[in-house]
């Protein structure tokens with residue numbers, strides 16, 4: 001991951017946490033967007049699901065001048081990075097999948113043309129939530 005720097009040409013997305021202390025740009029394209037309903041994601045977001053897109057870490061640039069980014073290891077393989085001032089989740093990463101991050105795309109500041117592709121861990125969803133859409137619902141991880 002590179003630190004700071006401005007938006008370069010071509011597809012460039014930008015985002016930030018709720019307090020604005022952390023911001024980022026991404027030079028790649030977003031691939032599939034997933035709603036993850038696993039219990040860890042629900043707790044990490046405080047909502048029905050987390051909405052993620054897998055991104056290329058080398059194209060992701062984080063600006064964190066105040067050193068606010070904190071990391072929580074939610075299981076042996078997984079780290080969740082969030083703003084320690086406002087609590088916004090920014091991304092997660094897996095030790096077993098180096099070079100990629102799962103960006104929490106609710107933090108994006110610009111509109112994107114893509115739409116959500118699927119639900120993951122739908123079997124673990126909150127009992128008070130029903131997804132009334134036509135996209136695929138995987139009971140566990142995408143298969």
Ligand SMILES: [Zn+2]
Nearest residue numbers: 017019083086
């Ligand atoms: Zn923040």
Ligand SMILES: [Zn+2]
Nearest residue numbers: 036037038041
């Ligand atoms: Zn999850």
